Amino acid sequence: MVKSGGTDLIVWLHKSLVNPDYVIDLTKIEQLKGIEISKECIEIKALATLNEVASHPSVKERLPALLQACLAHSDPLIRNRATVVGNVCSAIPSGDLIAPLLCYGAVVEIAGTSGNRTLRIDDFITGPKQMALAVDEIVTAIKIALPEGKSAGCYLKIGRREALDIAQAAVCCTAFEKVTREFRISFCAVSPRPVRAIEAERLLNGTTKMDSDIVDRAVKLAMEAVNPITDVRASREYRLAMVEELTRRAIKSCVEQLEGGGPT
Ligand SMILES: Cc1cc2nc3c(=O)[nH]c(=O)nc-3n(C[C@H](O)[C@H](O)[C@H](O)COP(=O)(O)OP(=O)(O)OC[C@H]3O[C@@H](n4cnc5c(N)ncnc54)[C@H](O)[C@@H]3O)c2cc1C
Incomplete structure (x- = not known):
């Protein structure tokens, strides 16, 4: 299994709810850090934390439901570690970030040994703790088209x-x-x-x-x-x-x- 913020994974390991052969820590991979913005779109990379997303000017101005969901999640300390992508990849029905991402039509960017692909978030989560992700794939980012107009x-x-x-x-x-x-x-x-x-x-x-x-x-x-x-x-x-x-x-x-x- 891969680890981003570890706020779910470490708890699951402690409780023996998961038993992976290996844990691969993604946190040193520079390409997975940060938030990129273009005129039409915001790209939340895999290691962007909830606090980074909540303090981004474009999220504050144009994606209020995403901002409110980030701030409704846990507390400021957890939000400093937990990632938006980790919340989606936990795929638990109570994941706070999933509902706004659905409303904003987010797209999940996936990379694997056989190449890159994208999936709409609706198609990515297939059930409780289940995703359309192969064992050799990770999520690299989530992209949202910025709403035009009011x-x-x-x-x-x-x-x-x-x-x-x-x-x-x-x-x-x-x-x-x-x-x-x-x-x-x-x-x-x-x-x-x-x-x-x-x-x-x-x-x-x-x-x-x-x-x-x-x-x-x-x-x-x-x-x-x-x-x-x-x-x-x-x-x-x-x-x-x-x-x-x-x-x-x-x-x-x-x-x-x-x-x-x-x-x-
Ligand atoms: C005290 C506490 C309070 C919490 N409160 C809330 C809350 O209010 N609302 C809420 O929704 N959640 C809450 N959580 C759960 C957790 O914080 C979130 O789900 C968090 O967003 C997970 O992100 P992470 O980066 O820590 O993920 P991790 O723990 O690193 O990973 C979670 C899962 O996603 C997989 N994963 C992570 N990154 C990737 C990737 N890039 N590609 C593929 N798979 C990946 C991991 O293998 C693992 O299965 C809480 C947890 C704690 C400990």
Whole structure:
């Protein structure tokens, strides 16, 4: 197995949850460090930590849901080690960074002994702790196209306490002002693999006037998109109730941002 920040891997090794023959530490590979920005795209390289991503000006200005998810993750010390790519490669349903990356249409860059390839993040995570990654491949970066024009984003997480806790449920909503408005909604900790609320998005995208009735209908459709479990952190029923409330708040926040209030 490869190690980036080690904030998951070292814990799993201590608990004997994994038993690799070798651990390959990536942290000395210069080409995997940093964040690159072009006019259209941001490239978060494999060793970029959550704190590096959260303090990047382009993330602050143009990817608010990604910023909020970084800051909702753990605490400042863990965020200094944990990487965005490591969060994606852990592929746990409660990974905070996965939902915003889904909403922003992130692409995963992969390198292996037989060459390089890219996969959409939706196709990369195939189940809990499962990825479409061969044993001789690593992820080198995650790329996100920067939204053009006006956009909004919101990531709302609920846990048993404010810091150092994995989500009981979280909702990400983004909205892009194009010819018409385009909404995207995804979740954390309420489905075995990342999902978007496609039917809810469709309803919101076709709406010219947003009122509470439309938002209520979108929220109901969002609840149908998820399939939470009961575990030590929360019951299925509680998670569904949180999806209902957080989705409503996240949609409202995006509408307010687009209609002039700025990011909330
Ligand atoms: C105290 C504590 C609090 C935490 N709080 C949260 C939280 O609030 N939210 C949350 O989502 N997570 C949380 N975590 C989990 C963890 O911090 C994150 O999942 C983190 O982002 C993992 O990144 P890493 O760089 O540390 O990954 P690592 O531990 O280095 O690796 C994780 C997994 O990804 C694989 N991997 C890493 N890099 C690559 C690569 N480049 N290519 C292929 N595979 C790779 C490893 O082999 C391993 O399977 C917490 C962990 C701790 C210890």
